[in-house]
Amino acid sequence: MSTLIARDKATGTPLATVPTTAPPDVDAAVDRAAAAQPGWAALTYAERAAVLRRAADRLATRAPELRELIVRETGCIPGKADYEIGAATSELFEAAALAARPVGEVLPSSHAGRFSLAERVPLGVVATITPWNFPLVLGMRVVAPALALGNAVVLKPSPETPLSGGVALAELLADAGLPDGVFQVVQGGAETGERLVTHPSTAMIHFTGSTTVGRAIAATAGGLLKKVSLELGGNNALVVLDDADLDQAAMIGAWSSFHYQGQTCITAGRHVVHADIAEAYVAELARRAAAIRVGNPHTDPVGLGPMINERQHARAAAMLHEAVAAGATVVTGGPEAAPFFRPTVVTGLAGAMRLWREEIFAPIAPVLVVADEDEAVRVVNDTEYGLVNSVLTADLRRGLAVARRLRGGMVHVNDATPQDEALAPFGGIGQSGLGGRSGGDTNLEEFTQRRWLTTTDQPVHYPY
Numbered sequence: 001m002s003t004l005i006a007r008d009k010a011t012g013t014p015l016a017t018v019p020t021t022a023p024p025d026v027d028a029a030v031d032r033a034a035a036a037q038p039g040w041a042a043l044t045y046a047e048r049a050a051v052l053r054r055a056a057d058r059l060a061t062r063a064p065e066l067r068e069l070i071v072r073e074t075g076c077i078p079g080k081a082d083y084e085i086g087a088a089t090s091e092l093f094e095a096a097a098l099a100a101r102p103v104g105e106v107l108p109s110s111h112a113g114r115f116s117l118a119e120r121v122p123l124g125v126v127a128t129i130t131p132w133n134f135p136l137v138l139g140m141r142v143v144a145p146a147l148a149l150g151n152a153v154v155l156k157p158s159p160e161t162p163l164s165g166g167v168a169l170a171e172l173l174a175d176a177g178l179p180d181g182v183f184q185v186v187q188g189g190a191e192t193g194e195r196l197v198t199h200p201s202t203a204m205i206h207f208t209g210s211t212t213v214g215r216a217i218a219a220t221a222g223g224l225l226k227k228v229s230l231e232l233g234g235n236n237a238l239v240v241l242d243d244a245d246l247d248q249a250a251m252i253g254a255w256s257s258f259h260y261q262g263q264t265c266i267t268a269g270r271h272v273v274h275a276d277i278a279e280a281y282v283a284e285l286a287r288r289a290a291a292i293r294v295g296n297p298h299t300d301p302v303g304l305g306p307m308i309n310e311r312q313h314a315r316a317a318a319m320l321h322e323a324v325a326a327g328a329t330v331v332t333g334g335p336e337a338a339p340f341f342r343p344t345v346v347t348g349l350a351g352a353m354r355l356w357r358e359e360i361f362a363p364i365a366p367v368l369v370v371a372d373e374d375e376a377v378r379v380v381n382d383t384e385y386g387l388v389n390s391v392l393t394a395d396l397r398r399g400l401a402v403a404r405r406l407r408g409g410m411v412h413v414n415d416a417t418p419q420d421e422a423l424a425p426f427g428g429i430g431q432s433g434l435g436g437r438s439g440g441d442t443n444l445e446e447f448t449q450r451r452w453l454t455t456t457d458q459p460v461h462y463p464y
Helices: 023-042 045-061 063-074 078-098 135-148 163-175 190-198 211-223 246-262 275-290 310-325 373-381 396-403 442-447
Strands: 003-007 014-019 104-107 114-122 125-129 152-156 183-185 202-208 227-231 236-240 268-274 329-335 341-347 364-370 388-392 410-413 448-456
Touching (some): 014 063, 014 163, 023 125, 023 190, 045 063, 045 078, 045 135, 045 163, 063 078, 063 135, 063 163, 078 135, 078 442, 125 135, 125 190, 135 152, 135 163, 135 202, 135 442, 152 163, 163 183, 190 202, 190 211, 202 211, 211 227, 236 246, 236 373, 246 268, 246 275, 246 341, 246 364, 246 388, 268 275, 268 373, 275 341, 275 364, 310 329, 310 364, 364 373, 373 396, 388 396, 396 410, 442 448
Parallel strands (some): 125 152, 152 183, 236 268, 236 388, 268 364, 341 364, 388 410
Antiparallel strands (some): 003 014, 104 114, 329 341
8 A cells, every 4th residue: 555654844854645536435435425425415404513613612622732733744934824824724714604594586487387496406526636824724725615505525636735735624524423324534645636536426527726737637627528627727927016014015025925835726926016016016015035044844933934844945946047048137036945935036037938928836925017007917917827816005995996907806905915815706717717606605516506496386398
């Protein structure tokens, strides 16, 4: 039997060994979920909601233990782990409330005596494949609402985070009294994920991760006529207009690009700055970047931890090297010995550079100077991605006007690009996703399907 080794990302120390799930065992897990789903859906909404609330309580009880696990397994600072635990708790409570939402509407009918109803019913078995950067909350963001609405769920976490992304969720839900079989975790890499996508009983595939993998999943699932929801990468922009408060803008810019080593889909990978304040903005952004301490977040009070693995570290270093060779300037920062990477500010970018056009997933802030807001809009929209953008300005009306011209599924005025709330519709367009949304009432659309139901209280007559 093959295994995954969960490791401390700062030191490489093994944390635990987890068995991988071979394709036949994936089949068995999906079959168990499919068999358990009708009984789960038949429970009252109050019974399903109670399980989710108990899981939230268990999560609070285990918070110190999970905090350490997330820090070590993802390489994040403790504050990021605390955010994950709090956000996952919110997802559970909001999902419990979602279970009580109306599930149908009465429709008028042109047939006398016919009662016509449009109702929402569960999809069946929801398969979800989750990433390593926010493993607990990005797993719970799918699992909790899908369960609340009567589905069974099979989850495959990233091989980088099999514990906080998989084992921990299974333990929380089991301790909360979720019936056997309703939630299954399968572990492994591409082979495991492919079998989960192709199994005949998975009705929906929810994937959060890279655009490249998302395209492959969409192609496979589309051929099987399965519902697909993709939350993919982004090359997000932070627009700094000439009237923005400099200190505030640099603080927001630093957080947008450097938090959790820049390893989120909603990181700002492009800083689009008005020429009138560009020099001052770059200087202040670089000052803040240079002040951030990098090291082992499990043992030291640092601002940034390690990159998730040496492959990601090498990719970011190569992108930076290519940009410098093509004329860009590193103002501060750069790679250290893997897995560490200092917060980096780069100027002199050109639109064709890979560092500007691709998602970086590292603590690098590329800055491009523009003459006015019209040029800023053109630069921001010149991308195949469409996840999130932000606009910083002292004039709220001006900020809203610019924001509405930007292409993307989310936009913020006078705040950082990394934003997520359990009630907000989260998702992108273009190469950032298929247009589906997670959060709040949008989960009703994601994890149910409509069914037309009629009853007739008197005899009907047809020609034959």
